[in-house]
Amino acid sequence: MVRTPSYDENGKKKGTWTPEEDRKLAAYVTKYGCWNWRQLPKYAGLARCGKSCRLRWMNYLRPNIKRGNYTKEEDDIILKLHAQLGNRWSIIAGHLPGRSDNEIKNHWHTSLKKRANHYAPNSSDSESKSINQDSSTRRKSVENQNAISPNNCMRSYETVLESSHMSAKQSSSEELSSYTTDYQVFQEEAILMENSGSFWTEPFLVDSSFSSRTDYVVPSIDCELVCPPSPFIGHEFLSSFDLDDYNW
DNA sequence: AATCGCGCCAACCGCAGAAAC
């Protein structure tokens, strides 16, 4: 289940994440947001590639992530959407707040696939493939519809909402209303956090209304000498991320 | 008790597309 830790040719660590690495990543992203995944590990004090950090955050560390124990409703949604969309895991994940595309993909392959075959014994792999063959085309059109820049992922809580909010745009009106409710809940939580002096008010984070990566302030290399956003986050702050009690 | 095989899932890899230069 876990991969043996190793190092690639660039000295970047691969394999299982340690609690300490999780703490560093969670602490950094929570405080500064994901302004640049490629640069982030350097500032967060991690010997990982940006891709690995992003994956770890999206699938495991981000707030409100749900793990295991799929409800019947969730299974039904996945089955239904998979029948419509094929292996469009990110879109399907957008309809299940708190679930990552990776986790849904795993859940599909480990349990739902059998159920799907059971419910639709005539459906073949070839059919599935035909659905997926034009997935890239569909992916493009869906992304255009949503018009969400990948670089808009500036804040952890925005990231959490991105998928569900995005999907709401392409959902039926009933679904839209439910996701709107989710969004309202999120906004209320955001206000609470803001009032309590959270990372919303931290440096390098700006108002949610911006849409271009050039609009926000990031810690430049030059800036590092003056105001390094890590790579060594204070021990006190780091220690507040005790992953044993890490209930987002 | 040993070992074999399978299920599960975290994490890696390669690719495509968008944005920046």
Added chain:
DNA sequence: TGTTTCTGCGGTTGGCGCGAT
């Protein structure tokens, strides 16, 4: 306009856990 950089997606793999033999 072409090239480079970065991000996100989907497919695949590594390896632990556990039941069956």
